[in-house]
Amino acid sequence: MNKIIITFLFFAILPLKAQKKDSGYPITPVPFTSVKITDSFWGQRLKASREKTIPLAFSKCEETGRYENFVKAANPSSEYKVGGLSFDDTDVYKTIEGASYSMQTYPDKKLDKYIDSVLTIVAAAQEEDGYLYTSRTMNPEHPHEWSGSKRWEKVEELSHEFYNLGHMLEGAIAHYQATGKRNFLDIAIKYADCVDREIGDAPGKQIKVPGHQIAEMALAKLYVLTGEQKYLDLAKFFLDERGYTSRTDEYSQAHKPVIEQDEAVGHAVRAVYMYSGMADVAALTGDSAYIKAIDKIWENVVSKKLYITGGIGARHEGEAFGENYELPNLTAYNETCAAIGNVYWNHRMFLLHGDAKYYDVVERTLYNGLISGVALDGGTFFYPNPLESDGEYQFNQGACERKPWFGCACCPSNLSRFIPSLPGYVYAVKDNSVYVNLFMGNTSEVDVEGKKVTIKQTTGYPWKGDVQIEVNPKGKKDMALRIRIPGWAQNQVLPGDLYSFTDNVLSNHSVKVNGISFKSKLEKGYFVIDRTWEKGDQVEVHFNMEPRVITANEKVEADKGRISFERGPIVYCAEWPDNDFEISSVLIPANPQVEVVDNPELLNGIKELKTKGQSIFINKDGLLDTKNVELTLIPYYSWLHRGSGDMMVWLPQNVSAVKPVAE
Amino acid sequence: MNKIIITFLFFAILPLKAQKKDSGYPITPVPFTSVKITDSFWGQRLKASREKTIPLAFSKCEETGRYENFVKAANPSSEYKVGGLSFDDTDVYKTIEGASYSMQTYPDKKLDKYIDSVLTIVAAAQEEDGYLYTSRTMNPEHPHEWSGSKRWEKVEELSHEFYNLGHMLEGAIAHYQATGKRNFLDIAIKYADCVDREIGDAPGKQIKVPGHQIAEMALAKLYVLTGEQKYLDLAKFFLDERGYTSRTDEYSQAHKPVIEQDEAVGHAVRAVYMYSGMADVAALTGDSAYIKAIDKIWENVVSKKLYITGGIGARHEGEAFGENYELPNLTAYNETCAAIGNVYWNHRMFLLHGDAKYYDVVERTLYNGLISGVALDGGTFFYPNPLESDGEYQFNQGACERKPWFGCACCPSNLSRFIPSLPGYVYAVKDNSVYVNLFMGNTSEVDVEGKKVTIKQTTGYPWKGDVQIEVNPKGKKDMALRIRIPGWAQNQVLPGDLYSFTDNVLSNHSVKVNGISFKSKLEKGYFVIDRTWEKGDQVEVHFNMEPRVITANEKVEADKGRISFERGPIVYCAEWPDNDFEISSVLIPANPQVEVVDNPELLNGIKELKTKGQSIFINKDGLLDTKNVELTLIPYYSWLHRGSGDMMVWLPQNVSAVKPVAE
Structure with a gap:
């Protein structure tokens, strides 16, 4: 409570250039600063985030040289070999963002100080005119191979200069709101001003749009915070120029002007970040063409491209949406970041329209395809979130296990910032x-x-x-x-x-x-x-919490002849440790009876579902044979905590979907 | 023997305008006139054709008013209502063609006289300048709705004036070769000359190509018979103008110039008739571009669009080839006429290249997907030849049974002409x-x-x-x-x-x-x-006549998890009368043992195949259950002689392909 009042005070007294603006949305979320979670289910998650995920992310930033990049940028040298990824800076920004939300509820002086020390080296890396992009600054003659020889040259491709701006702003605003301190915000505003000076359609400026969206919603947020029109204009510019610059591909949603788009295509994270930005700018400007477009795209996603777990982005290739009804299970990509982005977008759709249907997507994503991406203890992560495993397919960036970090660490750091922000969605x-x-x-x-x-x-x-x-x-x-x-x-x-x-x-x-x-x-x-x-x-x-059986539209090839089980908001799966037969060999009869069994010891405490089925196998005579079995299901989010093996969300109810095993 | 000599004599003495030409093919078929079939298997078929199919076809031509059309055309009236199809005349020509081949081996004075009487009314229907198309001539003011108001006006669409010319020539040349009489040939030549006078690229002529191909190969045959260059020129004109006139659709292979085509598309009968014409003209002119094109198309068909039965044309819609690997079983079209045309084409490919692989297609088609189209007694017919039946799907022009005739009677009359010509292929x-x-x-x-x-x-x-x-x-x-x-x-x-x-x-x-x-x-x-x-x-x-098991390329969706059985050149199927369980519920184990059982009483005498399998069903408790069964297979060509019910060529070997039945 004290904390909230203090924050309010900071808001009031900080000498921002212009006045804070209303977000423009007809509905106002109750901010995370006003909601104190006392929940058992989410309490565990928030604790894991605070005690494990965020410290882990900071330590990974340290040990993988992400901090060192800032130090090097502060002292450029043509000797530096610029490695890593051109957006490694953002993991630092994202973790600070998450830590800020967390400190709001659980003040932590040591952490606060640690962040200040990190921000000191971030500030040192900023060029005089505000440009902050260690991939170039540390060695302007031989910058990162994705970055181009000049500023912005490849920002529509892989340079990520605007992506870094977006995450910097998101982190800085959260840090400012949570701590009242401007040390991060000032850096971010300085970089935003630098971009604004050099990018735009005024004479002497360059017309460029982000290769990877996020700056749109971050700039809208900065406008709301500062009241400075230029940030909103830049956000709108980034949206409106899309499809007209050199970038005109589906992968980054640049195949058409944004207001003409009506289907979710391309890289799923880029997509939902863009739709979120469109919602923000529409709310602030009243632009109905944006809303018309995202309404259509939303209909497309929920009726043709959304996994039962709330996951989006079916394809590994291009981390992208598939065709309509293309929802494979084993090879489902469902990037954790895309689930987070989908919550951002659907939250904004609710704020625009006030309809609970958007929260149906938020809830389904939250309890299933989003928290599946982080282990119960907060210490390991999924990049993709498939709905099936054979224990061998290496879905998780070359592994079939939860991993503590990735070369491209977007998902862990996105979880660092999302989970602590959850109170703001209630x-x-x-x-x-x-x-x-x-x-x-x-x-x-x-x-x-x-x-x-x-x-x-x-x-x-x-x-x-x-x-x-x-x-x-x-x-x-x-x-x-x-x-x-x-x-x-x-x-x-x-x-x-x-x-x-x-x-x-x-x-x-x-x-x-x-x-x-x-x-x-x-x-x-x-x-x-x-x-x-x-x-x-x-x-x-x-x-009513009776378990329910779900079928998919018959156009979803991957789910043909299959059913899935759900209880309340939880999607279930069958995993190998609970079943002594191959999951893919199971056949569930019509009208299955499902029993709910409390298991407080397992996986932080869950309710299991149990139902009768048959395991189908080829016997020693080479003939098809059956064995009666009891199938145990666990919440999808809790799979792969006990070693790799088979797992399925969509279970065969028609023999055409069964894979019989040899006896 | 006598007959052959007499025919040779006729050839020598008949006052044809120019000299008979060589066909141009490097290989020369031994003509049907020199081959006397003494075979039990084919003897039955030839007998059925002679004693049942041809008399039936003639009587159908009579009772359905096809003869009457010629009589009406001889006495035109604006009162006549022109019904039927605009190519009904061809059934008369095709049946005369078949009867001619048959009479060669089995002289039949009564039949010969009957044909002469038919030809009298055909001759009477011919307009003074040679035009012969009863659909217009009988009522020039209100001709058949497909025929256009003027000659040739709709010949690229549904008017069939050139298609009629083609069948007329094919029939007339066979009749002349078999009987030595010119009464049909003179009519046909007169019509060919009429077309030649009015169609072409010389001044005053119209540039038109056939909506439905066949005239190309018929004109090549007329050139070989008469030595008149103009017929070959017209055949080549019909091919070379294709794709350049008003007709430019895939349906009739007019989407590209013929020499640029490399995939079999559109109406399957039109297609193989055209490829046959291209082979004929290539043989006569040495045009290697034609050969290059049909070589490519042939590769496409045999590797991607040919049913195991030799059938072609997967789709009912447009009676057309499907996409590559689109080979559905229940809904397979496989028109009988297309199988016949495929024999024409592959025979010509052999004559060009001398490779046995073309005869692999001929033999497979002959013993399976072609003779399946006519009942053992020669009295009923299939228009399509599917590889699966559920006893209900009305594949045969609105029926699930063999039918004695069709509104569009192309298939019965094509069988009338093809079966008796078989000796010419040995x-x-x-x-x-x-x-x-x-x-x-x-x-x-x-x-x-x-x-x-x-x-x-x-x-x-x-x-x-x-x-x-x-x-x-x-x-x-x-x-x-x-x-x-x-x-x-x-x-x-x-x-x-x-x-x-x-x-x-x-x-x-x-x-x-x-x-x-x-x-x-x-x-x-x-x-x-x-x-x-x-x-x-x-x-x-x-x-070695051991039965063999066949699998299809995994790209053939319809045959996934299925096998078929073959023995020698015969493709087998399972049909309901021989099996007391639903065929689609059967599951065949890996490495099936197959027994060959002689059944001289059944279906004119066949060898059955028997193998062990399981019938998969859902028992009264709603659980999957199995029953050991013996599966009996019969030659595919002999199915649907004992009432309608289920039949399958491709049988489930993987449980994913099984359709379990309720107990």
């Missing part, structure tokens, strides 16, 4: 409405029309379907509490017909207010309790 | 080489370098693998007997890698001359016995 406010978007134990301060309301959630979600919400306004308050009823609790896996439940549940959610049953028609997916609230008012939400 | 001659291309009992007179050699084949082929060839020259004769060793007897299903045997047989053919084992390297697929022959020399050829 609530949002519009006028007298408070949106309850995620279910996790927390105590939060929400500003509703200038009045402070404390909201306290208590829940065993995602394992249990009961959520208690205590509403504590100061005095009485007329207020509409809008509780998201997840799509899965409305018999819809996701918007569109990409996936379906095999059965409909008649009564799958109920709400009580102060112990009395409450009815409401859903508005855009929200259960609305519009009343005068008083201190201690209790809302009890109940979701 | 032997060929080049210098002192005699090619033995097909194995069937026959006694033939072959002219080798001016010397008459009688060749007598005795064989139980295709059921038995022994072929006796008795060579009887007059006196001694140096001669190379070139005996085709079928690809299947060299461990190759077809040229290319579209299909493979699952095992290789070490010794699968052997040859003895006068009882003594004879060795020869194969030359272009031929076993060469080059020696001085004397009367009564005996050659014994033996082929």
Whole structure:
């Protein structure tokens, strides 16, 4: 609480050049600074992030020479051999960003000091005019092979100068908001000003767009923070010039002007970062053409290109979206960064439209294809997140195991910054409405029309379907509490017909207010309790947590004849340690009966699902034979913590999908 | 024998305008007039054709008003409503063609007289200047809706005026060769002259190409018969203008100039008729660009677009070739006419190149996908020839049964003309080489370098693998007997890698001359016995007739996880009357053991194959279960003689291909 007030104070007194602007979105998220997570499920994740992921990322930045790059850039030499990747600087920025969110809730003087020392060497690497890109600065004569001989020369290809700007701004703004200190923000603004001076369509400037998007949303954020129009203009310039410069490929979404795009194509991370930037700029400028485009692209993704786990980007090649319905399981790419970017984008779509369907994507991604990317202890990572493993296919950057770091370390450092920011996704406010978007134990301060309301959630979600919400306004308050009823609790896996439940549940959610049953028609997916609230008012939400069976649209070749299992927001998979037969040999009968078994000891505590099936094999006589088996399923996010072996999310229900094994 | 001599005499004395030309092919087929079939297998087919198919076709021409069309055209009236199809005339021509071949071997005065009477009304329908197309002539003001208001106006679309010319010439030349009479030939030449006067690139002529090819090869044949250069020029004109006139679609192979084509596309019958015409014109003109094109197209067909039955044209839509490897089974089109055209084309490819591989296609087509199109008794027909049936899919022009006639009767009338012409495909001659291309009992007179050699084949082929060839020259004769060793007897299903045997047989053919084992390297697929022959020399050829298992290239989606069975030249299928379980539920183990069982009573006498398998089903508890079964297979050509039900050529060997049935 103290911390929050202090931050507010900093906001008020810092001598920013212009006035802070509204984000422009009709709905305002309750910031991470106001939400204190008390949840068991997410508490573990936040702890792992704080105690393991962030320290690990900082130590990797150190031991892999990422800090040294800044030191070298401060003392350039034509002797330096510039190696690594041209965006290695960003891992430093991203980890500082994550550490900043984390320190907001868990102040850590030592960490704060450590970051200051890192920022000292970052500042030293900045050229006089603000340019900050160690890949060139440390040896301007022989810069990184991707960087071109001159500034910006290859920024539309692999030079990443604008990508570095984007992450620098994201990190600096978070650091400023969390700590109130300007030491990072000043560096970032100086670099942003440098880019702004040299890039644009005014005479003497160069027309260039980012090869890898992110600067768009970062510049919009800087505009909101500073009120400086030029940053918003630059963000919009980066979007509007796309498709008109030398970069005109699908890979980086430059095949068409952004407002003409209607299908998600190319590199998935670049794509969702761009759509997020489009949402930000649209919110700030009211540009409906952007919104029309991202609405269409969103429909395309959720109805044709989204994995059941929330993963996006089907192809290893180009880390890219596939064709419509191209959703292979073993070779699914589903980069962890793309899952994070997809949360950014869908969060913004919600802020634009106020519809719960966007949060269905956020929730599905969060509980499944995003946290799958980081081990339970926060110490190892996935780059891709496939939905199937044979224990051999080397999906994870040449490995079939969780790895502590990668040559291209975007995913670990993105997790470093995303996980601690999670509190910022729970609530949002519009006028007298408070949106309850995620279910996790927390105590939060929400500003509703200038009045402070404390909201306290208590829940065993995602394992249990009961959520208690205590509403504590100061005095009485007329207020509409809008509780998201997840799509899965409305018999819809996701918007569109990409996936379906095999059965409909008649009564799958109920709400009580102060112990009395409450009815409401859903508005855009929200259960609305519009009343005068008083201190201690209790809302009890109940979701039916019966396991459900899912089938994919028949156009998804990879899921033909297969089913998957889900319970609440959790997608399940079958993994080898829990099953003494080859997973791919299993055949599940029609209408499977599923039992839920509590296993508090396993994988930080999970609920397993158990169902009866058959293992299909070729017997010694060369004939097809069957054996009755019990299939055990675990949450998808928790796979590959016990050594490599087979795993499947989509399990054969039709014999055509079975791979019989030899006896 | 008498007949042959008489025909030779007619040839010599008939006052044709110019001299008969050589066909231009390096190899000369021994004509049907010199080959007397004594075979049991083909004897049945020839008898059925003579006694059932041809009389049926004539009676259908009568009862469906095809003759009446000629009568009406002889007395035009604006009252006539012109119905039917604009190429109905050709069924009359084609049946006369078949009857002519048949009468050559089995003189039939009554039939001869009947044909003369038909030709009288055909002649009466011819317009003064030679134009003969009842669809217009009978009511020039309101001709057939496909015919256009003026001659040739829609000949590139559906008017079929040149298609009618083609079939007229084919029929007339056969009739002239078989009977020595000119009453049909004169009509046809008069029509050809009419077309030649009005079509071409000289001033005053119209530039038009046939919508449906066939005139090209027919005109080449007329040139060979008459020596008149203009017919060859017109044939070449029809080929060379293709792709340059108003017709420029893939459907009729007009998407590119013919010499630039390298893939078989569009309507399959049109395609192979055109490739045949290109071969004929190339042989006569030495045009290597034509040969280069048809060589490429041939490679494309055999390696990517040919069914195991020899069928071509995968798609019902457009009666067309599909994409490479698009070879569905249930919905396979495989028009009977296309199989016949494919024999025409491959026969010509052999005459050009002298390679046995072309006869591998001829033989495979003949014994499987061609004769499947006509019932054993010659009385009912298939238009398409699918490789799978569920007993319900109405593949045969709206039926799932053999039908006695069709609205579009091209297939029955094409069978009427093709089957009796078969003797012309057995032997060929080049210098002192005699090619033995097909194995069937026959006694033939072959002219080798001016010397008459009688060749007598005795064989139980295709059921038995022994072929006796008795060579009887007059006196001694140096001669190379070139005996085709079928690809299947060299461990190759077809040229290319579209299909493979699952095992290789070490010794699968052997040859003895006068009882003594004879060795020869194969030359272009031929076993060469080059020696001085004397009367009564005996050659014994033996082929290993063990049943073989075939797999398709993995790019053929429809055959994935499936195998087919073959014995000698015969492709087998499993059909419902012989199996008391759903064929599609069967699973065949790896390395199936196959038993050959003689069944002289069934389907005119066949050898069945029997192998052990499992029927896969879902039992009453909803679980997958298996039942051991014996699978009986019959020759593919003999299916659907006992009522409709399921049939499959490609049988599941991998469980992924099985369709389990409910118990």
